[in-house]
Amino acid sequence: MTSTSSDTSVPPDPLSGSWGLVRLNAAPGPEALAALRDVCASTAWGNAVLARRPYAGVADLLAAGDTATAGLDGEDLAEAMAGHPPIGRPRPGDPTSAREQRGMTDASERLRAEMLELNLAYQERFGHVFLICATGATGEQMRDAIEERLGHTPEREREIARTELGKINRIRLTRLVTTEAATEEATEEATEEQAEAAAENAETPASVSTHILDTSLGRPASGVPVALAARGGPDASWVALGASKTDGDGRCKDLPTLPAGTVQVRLEFDTDVYLAAATGTATTTTITAGNGTPPAETRQQHTSPFFPEVAVTFRVTPGEHYHVPLLLNPFGYSVYRGS
Numbered sequence: 001m002t003s004t005s006s007d008t009s010v011p012p013d014p015l016s017g018s019w020g021l022v023r024l025n026a027a028p029g030p031e032a033l034a035a036l037r038d039v040c041a042s043t044a045w046g047n048a049v050l051a052r053r054p055y056a057g058v059a060d061l062l063a064a065g066d067t068a069t070a071g072l073d074g075e076d077l078a079e080a081m082a083g084h085p086p087i088g089r090p091r092p093g094d095p096t097s098a099r100e101q102r103g104m105t106d107a108s109e110r111l112r113a114e115m116l117e118l119n120l121a122y123q124e125r126f127g128h129v130f131l132i133c134a135t136g137a138t139g140e141q142m143r144d145a146i147e148e149r150l151g152h153t154p155e156r157e158r159e160i161a162r163t164e165l166g167k168i169n170r171i172r173l174t175r176l177v178t179t180e181a182a183t184e185e186a187t188e189e190a191t192e193e194q195a196e197a198a199a200e201n202a203e204t205p206a207s208v209s210t211h212i213l214d215t216s217l218g219r220p221a222s223g224v225p226v227a228l229a230a231r232g233g234p235d236a237s238w239v240a241l242g243a244s245k246t247d248g249d250g251r252c253k254d255l256p257t258l259p260a261g262t263v264q265v266r267l268e269f270d271t272d273v274y275l276a277a278a279t280g281t282a283t284t285t286t287i288t289a290g291n292g293t294p295p296a297e298t299r300q301q302h303t304s305p306f307f308p309e310v311a312v313t314f315r316v317t318p319g320e321h322y323h324v325p326l327l328l329n330p331f332g333y334s335v336y337r338g339s
Contacts, residue, residue: 021061021177025054038096039172040165041083044076045069058177065173066260069166077158080165081128086119087142096172100134107139115139118146125150126157133167156242156256163205166260205258206316208265209323211251214278216329220250221278225270228255230262238266258316266313267324275305275330306331 024032029050036046048068055061072080087101104115122130130146137145149157208228212221227243242256258265312335316322323338 019176021055021058024061024177035176039065039176040069040080040169042072042076042080045072045080045169058174061173061177062170063261065169066166069162069169070259070261072162072165077162077165078128081131081161084129084131084168086123086129087115087132087134087146089116089119100168100171103134103137103142104139111139111143114143115146118143118150122146122150126154128161131161131164131168133164133171135168135171159241159259160257163257163259167204170260204319205260205262206265206318207258207321208255208267208316209252209321210255210267210325211249211323212246212269212326212328213250214329215327217278220246220248221271221274221328222246222248222250224250224274226252226255227268227270229266229268230258231264232259232261233263260318262316262318264313265316265322266311269310269312269326269328270308271310271328271333272305272308275328278330304330307333310335 019027019035024035027035032053033043033046033050036049037043040046045065045068048071049061049064052064055064069080087104104112107115119130130149132142132145134142149160152160210226212224213219214221222245224246225243226246228241229238230241231238239259241258244252244254246252310326310328310333312324312326314322314324314337324335325338327334
């Protein structure tokens with residue numbers, strides 16, 4: 001990136017695109033690792049991406065980055081998150097973080113004070129920095145996100161932070177090789193914002209929501225546990241992401257975020273307890289012979305729910321939202337893709 005300012009106190013952005021994919025493929029290991037650690041501070045992540053060279057294209061590089069991010073755990077994930085400064089307080093001389101957090105540039109003093117207080121509360125609760133892909137987000141959106149995520153369990157929040165880290169790594173990797181990527185796409189005059197947007201939109205994870213309608217009662221079904229799982233391919237293992245319960249409107253508004261690379265999703269509805277409470281467990285039916293004669297037969301007709309649980313598996317495409325409602329009664333159900 002060429003600077004028109006005479007002020008040389010701010011170092012040039014290490015992710016300005018001067019590398020290109022050819023140089024990344026051919027550079028000596030220590031030099032390439034140093035560049036990759038400007039993308040992600042985890043040494044394990046950098047080594048994992050380095051080990052898969054050479055890359056035929058940017059898409060292959062991004063896929064390797066996603067795999068490396070998914071593999072981070074324990075100290076390696078902590079190292080990656082520690083490389084990011086708190087929102088609203090980019091490190092002096094860190095043009096990359098300053099650019100990513102520019103939604104806070106014009107934030108009011110009140111908003112900055114709120115973010116400082118929320119950042120401290122978050123770090124005290126979870127033991128690591130609040131991590132969010134801040135590119136394109138306003139200060140208010142970042143504040144709302146941290147407020148919401150403070151209510152998560154540590155396990156769930158750790159996976160959400162990993163997902164956000166993956167988004168950031170994708171944008172930074174694209175910027176690292178943006179000169180060559182632009183040449184491949186015949187868009188040599190692409191702006192920095194276009195490059196970042198292309199990376200962000202290349203594989204934004206799909207999102208999922210649901211609600212349940214009890215068709216036997218004609219009202220929403222509340223309090224039904226719903227579990228969410230995902231996998232990256234038909235032969236991959238399912239990964240449990242977390243669970244929620246339907247609210248008074250029968251909706252789940254806080255299902256976990258899908259990780260990058262998700263292609264199939266499974267929703268599991270634990271309907272047994274709800275249906276048993278809604279319909280009762282059994283009724284007694286008397287069968288008479290007619291004309292006032294004594295009963296010929298008395299039997300118990302069970303109304304326990306026939307389906308104690310409902311599992312729904314469906315395909316997803318990155319960047320799209322999937323609303324999958326469940327229409328439920330004691331002896332049947334149907335699902336569909338809604339809007």
